[in-house]
Amino acid sequence: MRAGGTTAAHAARRTGPPADAEHVDVAVVGAGLAGVGLGARLRRAGRTGFALLERADDVGGTWRDNVYPGVACDIPSALYSYSFRPQPAWSRVFAPGAEIHEYVRDVARSEGLAPHLRLGTELTGARWSEDEAAWRLTTSRGPLTARVLVTAVGRLSEPRVPEIPGLGTFPGRVFHSARWDRDLPDGLRVGVVGTGASGVQLVPELARRAASVVVLQRTPPWVLPRGDRAYAPGEERPDRAALAEEADRLFEARMAGSAEEAALRERAEAHLRAQVPDPALRAQLTPDYAVGCKRALFSDDWYPALQQPHVTLEPSAPVAVEGSTLVAASGARYEVDVLVLATGFETTRPPFAHLVAGRGGRTLAEHWADGMTSHASTVVHGFPNLFVLDGPNAGLGHHSALEVIEAQIGYVLGGLDHLDATGVPLEVSAAAEAAYTREVDERAAGTVWLRGGCRSWYVDERSGRLTLLWPGRAAEYRERFGVFDPAPFAPEDVTAAGQPGTRPFW
Secondary structure (H helix, E strand, O other): OOOOOOHHHHHHHHHOOOOOOEEEEEEEEOOOHHHHHHHHHHHHOOOOOEEEEEOOOOOOOHHHHOOOOOOEOOOOHHHOOEOOEOOOOOOEOOOEHHHHHHHHHHHHHHOOOHHHEEEOOOEEEEEEEOOOOEEEEEEOOEEEEEEEEEEOOOOOOOEOOOOOOOHHHOOOEEEEHHHOOOOOOOOOEEEEEOOOHHHHHHHHHHHHHOOEEEEEOOOOOOEEOOOOOEOOOOOOOOOHHHHHHHHHHHHHHHEOOOHHHHHHHHHHHHHHHHHOOOHHHHHHOOOOOOOOOOOOEEOOOHHHHHOOOOEEEEOOOEEEEEOOEEEEOOOOEEEOOEEEEOOOEOOOOOHHHHOEEOHHHOEHHHHOOOOOOOEOOOEOOOOOOEEEOOOOOOEOOOOOHHHHHHHHHHHHHHHHHHHHHHOOOOOOOHHHHHHHHHHHHHHHOOEHHHHOOOOOOOEOOOOOOEOOEOOOOHHHHHHHHOOOOOHHHOOOOEOOOOOEOOOOOO
């Protein structure tokens, strides 16, 4: 049943919530930056009937899970806090991960979220009940029902483990970078698989602690200068709003063939030339795709680390593990004591999508079989009273993820107000979702994410669509989708000729 509809919805209003399970108004799954931010805004809006479900034993999401040496923000710290609760005391230009985690914990405490937090509670299933106009949830702590379901699980929560023959028989320690072994001693021979964001941060730190490090690189990353430093005592931090405007201008460099893209490439090439004098090594570290096609990385110590005598760059992927020997595609073999998988996360096909079943029992995974789609990057046709934070096309390839997350939070709050006023379940129309998807596809076509000549986790591997990023400026997204608009939730119109029509989403 769609908004504008009817008997079952009004019957649900008369009968009230189901009596066989605890009921909350809003169930939020995930207590990372998105979930905690929404919880804080719900409290500030006077909404207390919500629960924050978190499978781990603490809040923080990515910044709780990733504790590897060198983990830090890869955008300026000033952009990495909520606008409604800025952090004026970051210690560095790029805040260390532990500091960001403590910031999220502090927000949860100071915003009074403790009564709403359900730590150690994993969502195992969610199904829309037509008769009750509510979501029925199963969790590791028992059943729950909610009028509204919000997923805030993020895109960096499920580690991706590569299929390497023999990996399961490796006799030493093996773990993903997001599941760091805190008891790892110094002085070992370490193999690192992957040269993405985690690898670039991790390897320089490992080089300081390990007897030897071999880095297996399938594809070299573009690395830009970082310029990180500690803030001096009493030093004024950058203005968040001004920094946000400056960051948004970087979107032009993500347009394929633009002058800004060429300038960014020259900057990256100059950084590589300045730090790697050996032409043979420099050739191995030079990507064959556009800057920004993959996630842009920033480091001043990645290239120097690779040139230390006990660090080896292997410019090919691992193809087998034979005992304690790593076998590379080049045929090279390396004896290691520890194997670190800096291999990224399940992004375009989020595992939680298999758990959420909407109208008629159809799951989000089925709805997204050809890649994630939505309207406003937040709502999905066929899934009433569901909001997805940090999901389809909700990331930014040039800016802070919080820019979109905060806009989505505003959208959710407006949707809840509308739901209160009408009592009718909110379901975005199929036409609105299709129109938004077309717009995203058309705008993405001219970007380096699709024309840059690389494979990246921004792009759905089956359909070839850009499904992780919003292909535009953050300011535009906030202006268009930071406030709830009920028009896309109206049912299909009927034209004067008696044929089905649709209302546009704009």
